[in-house]
Amino acid sequence: MLPVASLLILVPLIFAVVTFFTKTKDQAAGLGFLGSLVTLGLTLYAYLNFDSSTAAMQFYESVKWIPILGVNYSVGIDGISMPLILLNVLVIPLLILYSWKENREAPNRFYGLILTMQAAVIGVFVSLDFVVFYIFWELTLIPLFFIVNIWGGEKRTHASYKFFIYTHVASLVMLLGIFGLFYAALNQTGVATFDIRELITQFQFLQPGLMKDGIFLAILFGFLAKMPTFPFHSWLPEAYSEAPTAGSVLFILLKIGGYGLFRISLPMLPNTGNPHLMIMMLGLLGSVSIVYGALLALRQKDLKRMIAYSSLSHMGYVTLGAAGLVSLSVAGAMFQQFSHGLIMSILFMSAGAIQTSTGTRIINNLGGLAKKMPMLTVVMMVGFMASLGLPGLTGFIAEFLVLTFTFANLPVFVLIALLAIVITAGYHLWAMQRAMFGVYNEKLGDVRDINSLQVFSMATIALLVLYFGLNPSPVLDMMIKNSEAIVSLAAVLGV
Amino acid sequence: MNDLMYLAPEIVLVATGLVVLLTGVFLSPKSKNVLGYLATLGILAALALTVKSFGLLTMDGFQVGYSIFSDTLSIDALSQFFKLVFLVVALIVSLASIKYTENSEHTEEFYTLMLFATVGMMVVASANDLIVLFCAFELASLATYALAGFEKQNPRSLEGAMKYFVIGSVSAALMLFGISFVYGATGTTSIPMIAANSGLLTQNPIGLVAVVLLVAGFGFKMALVPFHMWAPDAYQGSPSVVSALLAAGSKKMGFVAAFRIFIVALAALQPDWQLAFTILAVVTMTFGNVVAVAQTSVKRMLAYSSLAQAGYIAMAFAVMTPVALTGGIMYALAHAFMKAGAFIAAGVVVWMVSSEKTGNLNIPDHLDSFRGLGKRMPLAALSMTIFVFALAGIPPTAGFMAKFVLFSSTIQAGMTWLAVIAILNSALSLFYYARLVKYMYFMPPEGKKVSIPLPYAAALLVAVAGVLAMGLWPEPFVEMAMRAAMVLMPL
Numbered sequence: 012m013l014p015v016a017s018l019l020i021l022v023p024l025i026f027a028v029v030t031f032f033t034k035t036k037d038q039a040a041g042l043g044f045l046g047s048l049v050t051l052g053l054t055l056y057a058y059l060n061f062d063s064s065t066a067a068m069q070f071y072e073s074v075k076w077i078p079i080l081g082v083n084y085s086v087g088i089d090g091i092s093m094p095l096i097l098l099n100v101l102v103i104p105l106l107i108l109y110s111w112k113e114n115r116e117a118p119n120r121f122y123g124l125i126l127t128m129q130a131a132v133i134g135v136f137v138s139l140d141f142v143v144f145y146i147f148w149e150l151t152l153i154p155l156f157f158i159v160n161i162w163g164g165e166k167r168t169h170a171s172y173k174f175f176i177y178t179h180v181a182s183l184v185m186l187l188g189i190f191g192l193f194y195a196a197l198n199q200t201g202v203a204t205f206d207i208r209e210l211i212t213q214f215q216f217l218q219p220g221l222m223k224d225g226i227f228l229a230i231l232f233g234f235l236a237k238m239p240t241f242p243f244h245s246w247l248p249e250a251y252s253e254a255p256t257a258g259s260v261l262f263i264l265l266k267i268g269g270y271g272l273f274r275i276s277l278p279m280l281p282n283t284g285n286p287h288l289m290i291m292m293l294g295l296l297g298s299v300s301i302v303y304g305a306l307l308a309l310r311q312k313d314l315k316r317m318i319a320y321s322s323l324s325h326m327g328y329v330t331l332g333a334a335g336l337v338s339l340s341v342a343g344a345m346f347q348q349f350s351h352g353l354i355m356s357i358l359f360m361s362a363g364a365i366q367t368s369t370g371t372r373i374i375n376n377l378g379g380l381a382k383k384m385p386m387l388t389v390v391m392m393v394g395f396m397a398s399l400g401l402p403g404l405t406g407f408i409a410e411f412l413v414l415t416f417t418f419a420n421l422p423v424f425v426l427i428a429l430l431a432i433v434i435t436a437g438y439h440l441w442a443m444q445r446a447m448f449g450v451y452n453e454k455l456g457d458v459r460d461i462n463s464l465q466v467f468s469m470a471t472i473a474l475l476v477l478y479f480g481l482n483p484s485p486v487l488d489m490m491i492k493n494s495e496a497i498v499s500l501a502a503v504l505g506v
Numbered sequence: 507m508n509d510l511m512y513l514a515p516e517i518v519l520v521a522t523g524l525v526v527l528l529t530g531v532f533l534s535p536k537s538k539n540v541l542g543y544l545a546t547l548g549i550l551a552a553l554a555l556t557v558k559s560f561g562l563l564t565m566d567g568f569q570v571g572y573s574i575f576s577d578t579l580s581i582d583a584l585s586q587f588f589k590l591v592f593l594v595v596a597l598i599v600s601l602a603s604i605k606y607t608e609n610s611e612h613t614e615e616f617y618t619l620m621l622f623a624t625v626g627m628m629v630v631a632s633a634n635d636l637i638v639l640f641c642a643f644e645l646a647s648l649a650t651y652a653l654a655g656f657e658k659q660n661p662r663s664l665e666g667a668m669k670y671f672v673i674g675s676v677s678a679a680l681m682l683f684g685i686s687f688v689y690g691a692t693g694t695t696s697i698p699m700i701a702a703n704s705g706l707l708t709q710n711p712i713g714l715v716a717v718v719l720l721v722a723g724f725g726f727k728m729a730l731v732p733f734h735m736w737a738p739d740a741y742q743g744s745p746s747v748v749s750a751l752l753a754a755g756s757k758k759m760g761f762v763a764a765f766r767i768f769i770v771a772l773a774a775l776q777p778d779w780q781l782a783f784t785i786l787a788v789v790t791m792t793f794g795n796v797v798a799v800a801q802t803s804v805k806r807m808l809a810y811s812s813l814a815q816a817g818y819i820a821m822a823f824a825v826m827t828p829v830a831l832t833g834g835i836m837y838a839l840a841h842a843f844m845k846a847g848a849f850i851a852a853g854v855v856v857w858m859v860s861s862e863k864t865g866n867l868n869i870p871d872h873l874d875s876f877r878g879l880g881k882r883m884p885l886a887a888l889s890m891t892i893f894v895f896a897l898a899g900i901p902p903t904a905g906f907m908a909k910f911v912l913f914s915s916t917i918q919a920g921m922t923w924l925a926v927i928a929i930l931n932s933a934l935s936l937f938y939y940a941r942l943v944k945y946m947y948f949m950p951p952e953g954k955k956v957s958i959p960l961p962y963a964a965a966l967l968v969a970v971a972g973v974l975a976m977g978l979w980p981e982p983f984v985e986m987a988m989r990a991a992m993v994l995m996p997l
Contacts, residue, residue, distance in 0.1 A: 077981050079988060142910070146901035153900065156940070160948050168948070172940065179936055183929045190917040190925070197918075241976070 015057040016070045016086035016137040017384035019096065020130050020147075022050050027126035031092065036118040040111045043122030047104040050129065054100040059295045061093055063488040066496040068139070068208075077142075081203030085139040091273050092136040094345065094486045095266050098352040099136075101475065102264055103129050105468035109360055110257050112462050113367070115162055121257070128154040128261050135267045141189045141205040149182055151265060155250075155258065162255040170246075175473065177246040178237055185233025191226040215282040224284045231276045237268030240330050241300040244323050250309075251319035256363025259315070263322065263355040269329045269348045277333055277341070281501040290334050290421070293384035297331030298424035303355060305434040309441075314372045315362045317442055318355065321398060324431060325351045327408075331428060335417030336501050341494035342487060343412025349486055350397070350405035353476050357394030360469050361387060365446070370457045374442055379451030383458040386466045388447050393473040397480065399439040400432065404480035408487075509574035512559070512581045515552035515589060516625050522548025523621035527961060530614020538613040542604035542961070545617040549600055549624070553593045559586050560986070571993065577696060578635040583989035587835060588631035588762040590986075591842045595755040596624040598846040598969050602853060603747045604961035616656065620751065621648035627759040636685045636695040636771075639763055643681070643727075647674050650756050654744040666736075666743025671750075673726060673736040681723030687716035688771070697771045713809030717778050720767060721786075727760030728816050731790040741809035742871075746853025749805060753812045754846035758838045761819060768823065769831075769994045776826065783823035788924070791817025791931045799938050804852050804871045807938055808845070811897060814935060815841050818928060821912060825919045831991035832913030836983055840904035840976055844896045847969025851890040854962045855879065862953065878951025883958050887946040889966040894939035896973045899932050904976030911984065 033039040057070060068087035076084045088096065108120065108429025115121060131154065134147030152175055159171040189205075196213035197203050204210065217223045236243040250258050276324035283289050304324030325347065332344025365380065366372045366388050381388040397404035400411075410432075418425045461469070479486055510517065525540050526548075533540070559581070571582025579585075599620060607613045626646025633639035651674060655667030689695055691712045692703040700707075707713035711754035741749045768779050794813030801807035816995035819841070822834025852871050859870040879887040909932065916925040958966075976983050 077984055079984050145852055146906070149901050149906075153895070157947065160944060167946065172937070175940060178935060180930075180933045183933055186913075187917065187925060189920070190914040191922075193914065194918040372933070471902060 012060070012070070013053070013056065014070070014072050015053055016072055016088055018053050019050060019057075019137065020086075020134045022046065022053060023126045023130040023133070027123045027130065030123040030126060032346055033119045039118040039122045040107055043126055044104055044107045044111075046126050047100065047107055047129065050133075051100040051104055054096055056279075057088060058093065058097065061088070061489065062307065063090065064492065066090060066492040071139075073139075076140075079203070080142075080205070082142045082205050083140050084143055085206065086137040086143070087139050088137055090491070091270065091345065091487040093489050094349045095270055095352075096133055097486070098266070098349050099129060099132055099264050102260065102352065102356050102472065105471055106257055106260050106356070108391050108464045109468040111464050112368070113177055115255075117161070121158070121162065124154040124158050125257060125261065128158075132265060132267065133331050136270060138332055139207050141193070141210065144207065145182070145186060145189065148267060149179070151267065152179060155254075155261060155265070158258040158261065158496055159250060159254045163258065164253040164255075166249065167253045170249035174246045174250040181233050181236035181243070184229050188226045188229025188233070190230065195222065195226065211275065212280045214279050216410075217282075223282075227276070227279055227283045227289070229272075230279075233274055234268045234271040234297065235330075237265070237271070238326050238329065239268065239323065240296045240326065241303050241323070241408065241452070242296075244300070244304075247323055248316055248319045251322065252313060252315040259319075259359040259363070260356045261357065266287060266348045266352060269326070269344075272333050273341070273345060273493075274327070277336075277497045278500055281504040286501070286504070290336065291408070293334035294417075294421040294424040295331055297327045297329070297334055298427040300327030301428045301431045302327075302332060304433070305431040305438065309434055309438040312373050313377060314365065314374050314377075314442065314446065315359070317438065318358045318362055321358075321435070321438070322351070322355055324435065325355075325398070327428070328410055331417055331421075331424060333415035334424070335413065335420050336498055337416045337419060338495040338498045339412050340416035340420075341497055342490045343409055343416060345490040345494060346405070346483065346487055347409035347413060350409045350479070353472055353479075354394055354397045354404075354406055357390060357469055357472050357476070358398060358466070360472075361391040361394060364461045364465060368460075369455045371455075377446040377452060377455070379449050380458065381447045382451050383455075384447075384460045387461045387469075390466070390469040390473045391447070392443070395439045395443050397476045399436045402480075403477070405476050405483070406480075408480060408483045422433075438476050512572060514781060515555040515559075515593070516628050518552045518555065519621050519625045519628070519756060521940065522551075523618045523782040526621070527614050527913070528853070529985040531723065533614075535611060538610075539604065539608060541608060541613050541617050542600060545621060546600045547606070548621065549593060549596045553597060553889065556586060556593055577698065578638045579629070579632040579799060580634040581632060581985065582993045583947065584762070584765065584835075584993040585632040587986055587990040588758060588838065589628045590820055591758050591839050592624050592627040592631070592737055592755050594839070594968075595751060595758075595842045595846050596620065598843075598965045599747050599755075600904045601752045601968065602750070602850045602962055602965035605857065605959040606745060606747050607852070612656075616653070618956070619649040619653050620923055622646075623653065623751065627755055630759045632696050633763070633766070636658045636688065636697065636700075639766075640678075640682060640685060643759065643763065644678060646756055646759055647678065647727075648729060650748070652754060653748045653751065654740050656745055656748060660743070662743040663745065664743070666740040669736045670740035671768045677723050677726030677733070680719050680726075684716045684719030684723055687712050687719065691716070696839065697766055700771040701773060701809075707772065708774045713772075713775055714778060717772065717775050717782070717796075720772075721779060721782050724760050724767070724900070725729045725786065728757055728764065728820070729760075730786045730816055730820060731793045731813060733813070734790070734794075734813050736862055737813060738806050738809040741812065741849075742803055742806045742813075746805065747847050747857055749809075750846040750849035750853070753809065753849060754842045756915070757812070757816060758842065761816075761834075761838060764823070765994055769826075780824060783820050787817050787820035787824050789817075789929055790814070790820060792927060794940075795931050797883045798935070800872050802902075803869050804855070804873060804876060804942065805849065807942070808848050808852060811938070812845055814931060815845070815897065817931075818909070818912060821916060821924065821928060824924060825916050825921060826995075827915055827919050828988070828991050828995050829915035829918060830912065831891070831994055832988045833908060833915050835990045836976075837908040837912055839983065839987070840896070840908040840973070841977065843904055843969050843972035844893050847889060847966060848893040848897065849975065850962065850965050851886050854883065854886045854958060854966070857959070857962070858883065858956050862956075872943050873942070876945040877949040879946040881951045882953060882955050885958050885963055889970045890946065891943050892970055894942055896977070897938045898936045900936075902974070902977040907977055907980045909984075911987075933994060
């Protein structure tokens, strides 16, 4: 058996380093693409050898790293991490294809950073030790900071700083929580360990009190700010819209906040001082995010900002489904992460293509683009329809599961979230209608359609959206056992 | 004879210094460059001997250590660890100096002073007697005063050296005054004897006066706010290689001396100095970071960030648990790599600007000089990026690991508020470090690509290797630091 979990980090990293030394655009993109294909191959190997019928950790590896502090390099893959790794390795090669023909400065750094990002994100998904987890978690900041700052839009400096410092502070708060958990467990057992699963187990034996809830909230804060969830989202619109297209897609693939929620916060939640209060809080934040994000998306003039806010709205389903604490609502929330990654990739790629062709993203300045950009319009339609939750596409499955199964526990919040469905349909259709249909805005001049590589990459993602929308079980099955495990933890305590 | 054996690294350095000084007299100015290589070789030999001594200590038991020369020097895990720190700094500095002293008439003096300063620091690390400690302290200080003013024609260098000298002398006086009070109360200058007679200190108000004087005296050397006034000027004005020596080396000398004096000798007065250091740590890290944000001279920015870093290390005194001391000691080594590297990288830019004779020569290390450095000098820019991210505590670097141990100990000790302050500071520091990265990578370059001189490249690579090694393979460093901490706080 290959040590897949480690290879999934190492391979992109090695390719990233080599890519930094390439000279031409084609070399850089080619090598980047090759690297991402190898990573995809490894993941498919893991996927084929993956046992969906268990919540247990697979491909587990553990090596002592700093024994004095109980830090081990432990990695593994289970049903929580596998779908997100899949999402990453599926989209990144397509992303590289998408941006292959774009002209930009220093392509070697561009593709090198994309691969570094891939390694860091997969690193978070496979880490089973808090220190390793935190290191990869922080490492994701650096490539994104550079990508936004070098290749971003006009306000890129401001946006990248805001993102960097905002989420870094949130991560530091999370680190405080991790330290707290480590020492609380150390005092209890006398064994120093940073093992994530062991510390979560130890968490339940801690004395209830301010310290215990403080640990939980500090760690949760790191995740909520990264997802992001209302009211910690203020870095999102700027970072998403100022980033270059590839950067926006990488932000979308940065599913580590939601991942942390499932991996760490939810298993800890039933043991907090007042789990019902925490569930209420999560449910409230989720449903407010859904409605608030949708309302803000409705009034945006800039296409990319609209998509950014719709992303906030859609991530709300993750929080809401997690708060539902029913196995299918949790699985729906996990599926939303996967689906959101695919759909938003199409949307950001479309917005990027429109900007490149027309030089603007202001929706009212567009119009009738369908005539000039038919290929784009087709794939973009799939993305928009999936985003507004049309049945047969992945977005529907996720939202349906979340809303249906959360209703049993948190009916009020589901009702609030239902309001947003209308708004979501509204702003999507309205934007499509104004930008793509109607009379062609002659001021835009001669507009070229997307190139064949872009058609291929976007269409492939669109097909994935359709495929997993019709047949979600290849991904959903992996999640079910793990969401059942999370829920049964809560059920034992009567939460 | 046996005693001398334990001092082999120091002896090698002194011998190298003398050889350098003597041969320099006979060499023509053009061939003086060989002296730099000679000094580097000497330092490497001393480094090898120090690393080897760790092996000796392991065999015979770390916690015991050796007392040599009638108990005036102790050779233990703590002293050896700090000797390692000083030698690492000396190695980086001497490598970089090979280029710096290329056209200097005073090459031999430069290396001799640098080597003697290092010897002084190393003896401080071992000192087990206040008089020995003071003498070694002054040996290192006098040598660095001269080095700080090495560019006689540069008014900035002179101003910095002058401030450093005057304030340094005052601090020496305060320190000596404090020592005399300790002697007056206990009748001895030997650190173990003072610790044994600590009852005399606690009963007597003189003990408190001594603590105040010693905190002030060492506070100068450690550049803790409000005793820091000299540091920004001296660091900015000195040649970059000397700034590296001052910030990364001689500041640590203040720390190791303070470790021994306060934690071992004045253990009985712990509540008093612990409170003082808690306040100093908070004030220092906050002040350093806030002021660093406003700097446009990179060396000055690094100087203020160095204050902030000293504030973090001072947390070790505030928390006073074995883990905290481990973290503080580890931080000293991490900081040596990061800060020495960063000053050398700044020095490379200063060299580039002054050799091109363009731009604002008045402040050659202005942020503007760093514009587009990523394109002009990729290696310098990449290593600077690694150093500043390490200083900010981003993994996987030495800075992260050291902060990790140090900050986590604060939580363990129940001083969460202090950890929160330190972490907020750490986040604030990211702002000005990231700004430097922005200038290097996001601003268009002004000027052509410049190839980096080999000695500078070598120095940078040593520092980068250190920063990454501590970040990726921290185990041996944590263990060494832990053993060093046990000398101070036997379990």
